[in-house]
Amino acid sequence: MSRILTVAAAQLGPIQRADTRASVVRRLCDLLRQAAGHGCDLVVFPELALTTFFPRWYTEDQTEIDAFFETALPSAETAPLFALAGALKVGFCLGYAELVEEDGRLRRFNTSVIVDKSGEIVLKYRKIHLPGHAEHEPWRAFQHLEKRYFEVGNLNWPVRRIMGGVLGMAICNDRRWPETYRVMGLKGVEMVLIGYNTPRHNPPAPDHDRLSEFHNQLSMQAGAYQNGTWVVGAAKCGVEEGCEMIGASSIIAPSGQIVAQALTQDDELVLARCDLDMCASYKETTFNFAKHRQPEAYRLIVEQTGAIAPE
Amino acid sequence: MSRILTVAAAQLGPIQRADTRASVVRRLCDLLRQAAGHGCDLVVFPELALTTFFPRWYTEDQTEIDAFFETALPSAETAPLFALAGALKVGFCLGYAELVEEDGRLRRFNTSVIVDKSGEIVLKYRKIHLPGHAEHEPWRAFQHLEKRYFEVGNLNWPVRRIMGGVLGMAICNDRRWPETYRVMGLKGVEMVLIGYNTPRHNPPAPDHDRLSEFHNQLSMQAGAYQNGTWVVGAAKCGVEEGCEMIGASSIIAPSGQIVAQALTQDDELVLARCDLDMCASYKETTFNFAKHRQPEAYRLIVEQTGAIAPE
Numbered sequence: 001m002s003r004i005l006t007v008a009a010a011q012l013g014p015i016q017r018a019d020t021r022a023s024v025v026r027r028l029c030d031l032l033r034q035a036a037g038h039g040c041d042l043v044v045f046p047e048l049a050l051t052t053f054f055p056r057w058y059t060e061d062q063t064e065i066d067a068f069f070e071t072a073l074p075s076a077e078t079a080p081l082f083a084l085a086g087a088l089k090v091g092f093c094l095g096y097a098e099l100v101e102e103d104g105r106l107r108r109f110n111t112s113v114i115v116d117k118s119g120e121i122v123l124k125y126r127k128i129h130l131p132g133h134a135e136h137e138p139w140r141a142f143q144h145l146e147k148r149y150f151e152v153g154n155l156n157w158p159v160r161r162i163m164g165g166v167l168g169m170a171i172c173n174d175r176r177w178p179e180t181y182r183v184m185g186l187k188g189v190e191m192v193l194i195g196y197n198t199p200r201h202n203p204p205a206p207d208h209d210r211l212s213e214f215h216n217q218l219s220m221q222a223g224a225y226q227n228g229t230w231v232v233g234a235a236k237c238g239v240e241e242g243c244e245m246i247g248a249s250s251i252i253a254p255s256g257q258i259v260a261q262a263l264t265q266d267d268e269l270v271l272a273r274c275d276l277d278m279c280a281s282y283k284e285t286t287f288n289f290a291k292h293r294q295p296e297a298y299r300l301i302v303e304q305t306g307a308i309a310p311e
Numbered sequence: 312m313s314r315i316l317t318v319a320a321a322q323l324g325p326i327q328r329a330d331t332r333a334s335v336v337r338r339l340c341d342l343l344r345q346a347a348g349h350g351c352d353l354v355v356f357p358e359l360a361l362t363t364f365f366p367r368w369y370t371e372d373q374t375e376i377d378a379f380f381e382t383a384l385p386s387a388e389t390a391p392l393f394a395l396a397g398a399l400k401v402g403f404c405l406g407y408a409e410l411v412e413e414d415g416r417l418r419r420f421n422t423s424v425i426v427d428k429s430g431e432i433v434l435k436y437r438k439i440h441l442p443g444h445a446e447h448e449p450w451r452a453f454q455h456l457e458k459r460y461f462e463v464g465n466l467n468w469p470v471r472r473i474m475g476g477v478l479g480m481a482i483c484n485d486r487r488w489p490e491t492y493r494v495m496g497l498k499g500v501e502m503v504l505i506g507y508n509t510p511r512h513n514p515p516a517p518d519h520d521r522l523s524e525f526h527n528q529l530s531m532q533a534g535a536y537q538n539g540t541w542v543v544g545a546a547k548c549g550v551e552e553g554c555e556m557i558g559a560s561s562i563i564a565p566s567g568q569i570v571a572q573a574l575t576q577d578d579e580l581v582l583a584r585c586d587l588d589m590c591a592s593y594k595e596t597t598f599n600f601a602k603h604r605q606p607e608a609y610r611l612i613v614e615q616t617g618a619i620a621p622e
Contacts, residue, residue: 128605128608129605130603131597131603152605153608156608157608159620159621160621161621166620166621173603176537176597176598177537177603177604178489178490178493178533178537179489179604179605179608179612182489182490182611182612183608183609183611183612185618186611186612186615186617186618186619187611187618187619187620187621188618188620188621202596202597204595204596205593205596205597207592208566208592208596211567211568214567214568215536215566218536218567219533219536219537221529221533222489222529222530222532222533222537225529225530226487226488226489226533255519255522256522256525256529257522257525281516281518281519282516282519283618284515285513285515285516285519286442286487286516286519287487288617289616289617289618290616290617290618292440292441292442292484293488293490293616293617294463294490295612295613295614295615295616297439297464297467297468297490297494298490298493298494298612298613299613300493300494300497300498301493301494301497301609301612301613302606302607302609302610302612302613303606304606305600305601305604306497306599306601306602306604307498307499307594307600307601308497308498309477309498309499310470310471310472310477310498310499311472
């Protein structure tokens with residue numbers, strides 16, 4: 001048996017602040033056309049794919065920040081991408097900054113959506129693990145103010161049957177947390193779509209910088225293996241406004257093996273024929289959750305947030 | 312700052328059924344002496360280190376099985392190891408089959424203990440993730456009857472300050488489950504000691520066999536990185552009663568990097584100077600749980616055992 005979904009990770013090189021959304025959408029459309037030419041069903045674009053990675057700047061001017069947000073998707077500027085997806089019959093996953101009126105107030109989320117082959121949004125996820133900090137830390141060469149500009153996502157990690165597979169999403173820092181994959185694993189996920197923007201330099205832990213790609217892939221490989229799921233990670237990378245971000249976009253099998261990996265720091269498509277039926281080989285044996293999990297022993301995972309060391 | 316604990320993973324080659332406990336204890340003592348000669352503080356021995364891996368055989372004769380269990384530790388046969396530890400001032404971690412009268416009945420656990428430099432047991436763990444099956448499955452070349460011969464451990468994953476570090480234990484299949492490391496991570500663990508017996512051949516999933524070492528290390532590396540802890544894995548390996556078991560005993564840093572790894576399928580000591588202060592670099596930044604974890608989003612991890620896929 002096999003159930004092939006041909007998937008591309010569409011890595012993006014840098015997007016400078018002066019780049020217009022229209023110019024970015026043209027790059028996304030180019031990648032989508034490449035993917036269609038290779039018979040892909042689905043293209044995964046990075047997190048916050050429509051603009052530069054704005055959480056690197058501190059400002060108290062909300063208007064300046066809101067200019068990086070989308071109030072509608074599709075919008076006039078992004079409509080060509082949706083139309084092209086429908087015309088080419090290729091779905092995609094796209095990350096963007098979402099500004100929405102909800103519960104009677106304006107709310108801002110770091111969001112991604114899956115768009116099906118008809119060009120319709122069929123699933124939405126809002127990032128749960130916001131990294132960085134909420135206040136200005138001027139000692140950093142670059143800020144990482146996701147905790148300031150976004151709320152924690154309120155949709156949990158939804159999964160849904162799309163294109164014949166059980167698909168879910170995570171965003172950037174989510175991929176380092178095993179809870180992310182496990183929650184979706186418990187919902188039967190067969191492919192996790194992940195966009196990311198990861199600065200090479202982590203100011204609070206500069207000695208980790210040279211391990212960035214290793215940690216990126218270790219986290220995604222473990223998440224794949226431990227839940228018997230495909231994982232597709234797509235980076236925005238290269239030097240963006242003077243800040244270097246890692247690439248290493250990857251497609252990872254339920255075995256944890258990397259089956260495709262980007263080599264450049266620029267716009268680049270990597271793809272793989274992903275057999276969703278390979279998931280069962282893990283989900284029904286080593287990671288048969290019903291047989292082997294012991295939730296009673298895991299209570300601390302939800303009952304405690306921070307670590308508490310013994311006296 | 313540095314807080315060095317010099318640790319050895321003491322891999323064991325095969326123990327055949329005819330081998331006496333006395334002969335095994337002599338091998339353990341040899342390895343302990345080697346470790347002392349290299350200035351080690353602590354030696355990690357494998358799971359069920361005193362006998363052959365008996366869950367590979369099905370029997371309804373409980374007496375036959377109970378012969379593989381310890382009713383006391385130390386016992387007459389194991390006392391020399393404890394005495395040597397005290398004499399050499401080297402602690403150890405040892406896995407064994409524990410037969411105990413508890414709650415008014417005989418109970419059997421797959422257990423490990425940490426023994427300090429005075430030769431005293433200071434921490435006990437009973438394996439929670441029992442792999443395999445409970446009933447005879449004669450189609451398998453080798454059975455894996457841990458679910459038959461052991462109860463699920465009832466001590467959670469305890470951690471304790473020992474030799475200046477926060478130490479905890481896991482056993483074999485536990486190491487594949489991110490929950491194992493996370494529960495101890497929430498208790499501030501700085502070093503997880505893991506013994507294992509892992510047959511190369513997994514009858515329900517033979518296509519995974521060639522990936523055994525990769526999965527072994529991927530799981531331990533991810534657990535180390537995602538919790539900012541050292542992980543020490545010690546295998547019983549080689550061909551035991553015709554059954555091949557993997558080696559690849561490893562010492563893994565809080566970065567997820569492998570810093571020492573066994574090369575043989577036999578008794579072999581690998582060691583590393585482990586700076587426990589390296590943990591903080593991860594625990595206080597990327598994996599600062601208090602700042603970044605979102606337990607409310609993780610509820611499914613304790614509320615559901617098996618996977619439930621969408622319609």
